[in-house]
Structure formats: C-alpha cells, structure tokens
Amino acid sequence: MDDRLRETLSAMMDDEADELSVRRLLSHDDQPEVLRQWQRWQQVRDLVHSGQSQMDSIDVCAGVRAVLDGHPEQARPGPAETGRPRTGRWQWPAAAMMVLALLIGFGAGAGWGPVDNALPEPLSVAQPESVPSPYGSVQVADEVAMQGLDPAQWEYMSRYLLEHAQHNSVGVGQGSVGYARLVSASGGGY
Amino acid sequence: MTGAGWGFLKHGVLALLLVAVVPVAAAGDRPASAWLEQLGPALNMTSYRGVFVYARGGRVHSMQVAHRYVDGMVQERLVLQDGGAGEIVRRGMDVVCVLPRQGKFRLDQVIPSGPFAQASASSLMPVNRWYRSDLVGEDRIAGYDAVIVALTARDAYRYSHRLWLEKNTGLLVKRDVGEAGGPPLEHFQFTSLEITGDIPDSELEVQTQGQVVTRSSGDTNTGQPAEAVGRMAGWQLGWRPQGFVPAVAPGTGTGQAIAFSDGIAAFSVFVEPEGAVKMPRGASRIGATTVYMRELTVAGKPFLVTVVGEVPPKTARQVADSVRVEDAQALSAGKL
Numbered sequence: 001m002d003d004r005l006r007e008t009l010s011a012m013m014d015d016e017a018d019e020l021s022v023r024r025l026l027s028h029d030d031q032p033e034v035l036r037q038w039q040r041w042q043q044v045r046d047l048v049h050s051g052q053s054q055m056d057s058i059d060v061c062a063g064v065r066a067v068l069d070g071h072p073e074q075a076r077p078g079p080a081e082t083g084r085p086r087t088g089r090w091q092w093p094a095a096a097m098m099v100l101a102l103l104i105g106f107g108a109g110a111g112w113g114p115v116d117n118a119l120p121e122p123l124s125v126a127q128p129e130s131v132p133s134p135y136g137s138v139q140v141a142d143e144v145a146m147q148g149l150d151p152a153q154w155e156y157m158s159r160y161l162l163e164h165a166q167h168n169s170v171g172v173g174q175g176s177v178g179y180a181r182l183v184s185a186s187g188g189g190y
Numbered sequence: 191m192t193g194a195g196w197g198f199l200k201h202g203v204l205a206l207l208l209v210a211v212v213p214v215a216a217a218g219d220r221p222a223s224a225w226l227e228q229l230g231p232a233l234n235m236t237s238y239r240g241v242f243v244y245a246r247g248g249r250v251h252s253m254q255v256a257h258r259y260v261d262g263m264v265q266e267r268l269v270l271q272d273g274g275a276g277e278i279v280r281r282g283m284d285v286v287c288v289l290p291r292q293g294k295f296r297l298d299q300v301i302p303s304g305p306f307a308q309a310s311a312s313s314l315m316p317v318n319r320w321y322r323s324d325l326v327g328e329d330r331i332a333g334y335d336a337v338i339v340a341l342t343a344r345d346a347y348r349y350s351h352r353l354w355l356e357k358n359t360g361l362l363v364k365r366d367v368g369e370a371g372g373p374p375l376e377h378f379q380f381t382s383l384e385i386t387g388d389i390p391d392s393e394l395e396v397q398t399q400g401q402v403v404t405r406s407s408g409d410t411n412t413g414q415p416a417e418a419v420g421r422m423a424g425w426q427l428g429w430r431p432q433g434f435v436p437a438v439a440p441g442t443g444t445g446q447a448i449a450f451s452d453g454i455a456a457f458s459v460f461v462e463p464e465g466a467v468k469m470p471r472g473a474s475r476i477g478a479t480t481v482y483m484r485e486l487t488v489a490g491k492p493f494l495v496t497v498v499g500e501v502p503p504k505t506a507r508q509v510a511d512s513v514r515v516e517d518a519q520a521l522s523a524g525k526l
Contacts, residue, residue: 149470
C-alpha cells in the first residue's frame with residue numbers, strides 16, 4: 001500500500017476523500033491489507049476520541065511496565081481490588097495501545113520510513129570530534145515551552161522565527177522549508 | 191486532507207521515532223559530495239509545483255508550492271494548506287506575504303530586508319568538513335526516483351541530516367533532521383510533485399484575500415544585499431561552532447541580528463535592547479528548531495540575546511553565552 005492510498009484512506013476517515021481516490025483505493029489489489037489498515041486506524045481513532053474500542057478490555061499496563069523496567073511481569077490486583085477509578089486505569093492501556101497501533105499500523109513505512117519499507121532508521125552516528133569551547137561544558141539548557149507564552153511574548157518570539165525562516169529559505173538555500181518551520185511554530189495544522 | 195487524517199499520519203511519524211533499521215546499501219554512481227554540490231542550485235533553479243508536508247514535534251503541516259526559475263530570477267508561491275488561509279509569494283528580491291491572523295504576525299514589522307541570495311550558501315561551503323556524507327540508498331518520493339544522502343554530523347554542535355534528492359535534477363524532495371543516532375526531530379517531504387518548466391504566471395500570483403504587505407528585500411539604494419558583518423553593530427560573537435560563517439543579514443530594522451550557516455544548518459542571533467515585553471529566559475525547542483534567550487546587562491542597560499536555529503539546545507546556549515556587547519550606546523541607538 002503506497003503513500004497515496006494511505007492518504008486516501010486517511011481522507012476517508014475524515015469523510016473528505018474524493019470519488020476518484022476512493023475508486024482507486026477500492027480497486028487496489030490487496031484488499032485485505034486495505035481492510036486491515038482501515039480497521040487499525042478505526043481502532044486507534046476510537047481509542048483517541050471516545051476512549052472505547054474492541055480492545056478496551058485488554059489491560060497491557062503490567063506488561064508494558066515490566067518491559068520498561070526490564071522485569072518479568074508480576075501479578076497485580078485487578079481494578080476492583082485496587083479501587084482506582086476506571087478513568088485512572090484507562091490512561092496506561094490507551095498509551096500502550098497507541099504505541100502498539102502505531103508500530104503495527106504505521107510502522108510499515110507509511111510513506112515516512114526508509115526505502116526498505118520496513119522500519120525507519122535513526123540518523124547515522126559519527127564519532128563526535130572533541131571540539132573545545134572556551135565556555136567549557138554547558139549543561140542542558142532550561143526548557144521553556146513556547147505554548148506557555150502570553151500573546152505579547154509570542155508575537156515578540158514570532159518575529160524572530162519569521163526572520164530566521166527567511167534566512168533559512170533564501171539565504172541558506174533551503175527553499176520552502178524555512179517557511180514550513182514558521183507555520184509549524186505558529187500553530188495551526190495537525 | 192485535514193483533521194484526524196493528518197493526525198493519523200502525524201502519529202505515523204511518531205512511530206518512526208520509536209524504531210530503528212539497518213542502513214540500506216549505497217547506490218548510484220555519483221559520490222555524495224557531487225549531489226551536495228547540486229543541492230543549492232537545484233533548490234533555486236528547478237521549476238516545479240507540488241505539495242509538501244512538514245512534521246515536527248506533534249504537528250504536521252502541508253503547503254502547496256509552485257517554483258519557477260526564469261531569467262535568473264526565482265519566483266515562488268507557497269500556499270498554506272492547514273489552518274487559516276495564507277500565502278507567501280517571492281519574486282526575485284521581493285516578497286509578498288498574505289498570512290492569516292494566526293500567529294498574530296504584524297508583517298509590516300517583521301518582513302526583513304535581508305538579501306534573497308540567488309545562490310545557496312551550501313554550494314560554496316565545505317560541507318564535508320562538518321558532516322560525513324554517504325550515499326545510503328535509493329527511494330521513490332512523490333513519483334520521482336531519488337537518491338538518499340546521509341549527512342552525519344562530525345561533532346555534537348549540529349544535527350545530522352538525511353536528504354532525498356531527485357535523481358535528474360537534484361531537487362530536495364524529502365529530509366529528516368535529528369541528532370546523530372537519534373530519531374528524526376523534523377521531517378519534510380513532498381507528497382505530490384511535478385517537475386516542469388510549464389508554470390504559468392497565474393500560479394505565481396497572490397490570490398488570497400487579506401492583509402498584504404510587500405517589502406523589497408534589496409538595498410533601497412543599490413539593490414544589492416546588505417553586508418552581513420556590517421550589521422553586527424555594537425556586539426560580537428565570542429564563539430560559534432566551527433564551520434558556521436555569516437550567511438545573511440537579517441533586516442530587522444534594528445541592525446543587531448545576523449545569521450550563520452555551515453552550508454546545511456543555520457542559526458540566527460538577535461541582540462536587542464530589552465523591550466517592554468518581558469521574555470522568558472532559557473531554551474525552547476520545536477522539532478529541530480531551538481530558541482534560546484538570555485539577558486545581558488551592560489552599563490546598567492538590559493539587552494536580550496536570542497539565538498534561533500536548527501542546532502541542539504546546548505549549541506544555541508553556548509552561542510548566546512558568548513555574545514559580548516561592546517558598544518551599548520550604539521546598540522541602544524540602533525533600536526528604532
């Protein structure tokens with residue numbers, strides 16, 4: 001299934017696919033794969049939007065925690081025994097299922113991956129050269145979330161972002177990417 | 191395509207961040223360096239139309255683009271496909287922006303008068319000194335065959351890049367940026383593309399209704415780009431990563447900003463008297479872009495040093511920390 005078909009499928013989920021695209025999708029050779037992809041995305045959307053899915057009853061919390069901790073899964077009391085509200089229990093399965101769904105549903109390329117249509121690769125590693133700085137080692141800078149800026153601060157910041165976008169796009173020869181960065185930073189999109 | 195659709199593709203990008211794969215065998219006869227030399231000219235001198243998506247952090251955006259190179263002049267029109275309507279039109283040294291209210295840009299203040307360089311700095315820079323370049327495979331993007339060039343940063347002061355370049359023209363059709371060995375922090379990719387010399391004038395004209403602001407980016411007297419170094423009035427940069435050289439001069443109107451590039455990545459440094467708006471201090475990161483702000487007090491006067499660029503936060507911080515204000519009076523006077 002190529003990128004275009006995935007886009008069509010995605011558009012269908014928004015009820016925005018055009019007829020020609022849908023016809024192309026429906027005439028795709030591997031209909032079972034299309035169906036599986038559709039079902040996976042529907043499940044994920046159900047999880048995200050309504051908190052309900054066919055897999056809602058599966059609690060993978062313990063398993064995920066065990067993997068993360070590097071320990072074998074241990075028996076844990078059920079929700080009734082813990083007395084925790086259902087919404088609290090929901091968080092972990094939802095997150096875990098999202099990860100699973102993404103890995104299974106989108107990991108096989110989805111058009112964003114590498115050329116082998118399998119899994120994406122990290123950017124390659126070179127042995128960093130030790131370049132001394134007169135300012136010595138610098139600790140990780142404090143992070144300030146841009147989302148926390150008030151309107152006046154954001155306007156101030158956006159001026160810098162726009163100018164930098166301009167430099168990137170024309171001065172550094174990166175074409176449209178600089179403006180795309182600007183749009184991304186300024187909100188909108190999905 | 192909008193709504194949850196792109197949301198799902200966005201999560202697809204996130205999925206890519208979670209996994210790794212064995213590199214693909216190199217392909218192609220031309221060495222990676224030859225492709226890199228072609229990168230800058232191809233971006234400017236190839237005529238094409240298409241739609242590209244850009245993803246970083248949790249956001250995915252799409253933009254429609256038409257790009258034409260006629261008589262040595264770049265003409266380009268970008269139309270935002272998400273959120274409010276808006277477009278950016280370049281015609282040689284002039285730019286026209288029509289942006290929605292999103293982001294609250296006051297374009298009459300922010301369109302810089304910096305030069306629209308006809309040639310990319312990347313074609314002149316010894317990129318291989320700062321990045322190890324390898325041809326790592328071939329791919330097909332938006333219907334075009336492409337080669338993949340991996341640029342691995344040779345130090346920790348810059349990010350690594352992976353470039354997909356269309357085989358015939360060398361046009362950049364996809365790019366990932368991230369820390370060496372880490373997942374991509376930002377992702378750019380054409381989803382539809384037509385490389386063609388047949389781009390009519392109508393595709394390059396402003397069509398969106400809205401506030402239009404036009405500003406020539408050339409010098410009003412000579413029509414030539416302003417000298418970059420000349421704009422560092424009153425301050426100096428004590429340190430910058432090797433390979434980053436002054437690229438373009440931001441035309442802030444205040445004359446205290448400058449951009450540096452190593453041919454692949456760039457950061458901009460702004461030094462201004464502290465204004466009425468109290469800005470936060472520290473670093474913020476969206477995808478591969480870092481914004482670092484710090485305060486500098488000279489002769490009792492507070493100045494705001496801001497570094498914006500596609501560099502790691504610690505690089506931005508080191509650059510900002512190295513700024514020295516040598517003439518507070520001149521710097522203050524430059525604030526219009």
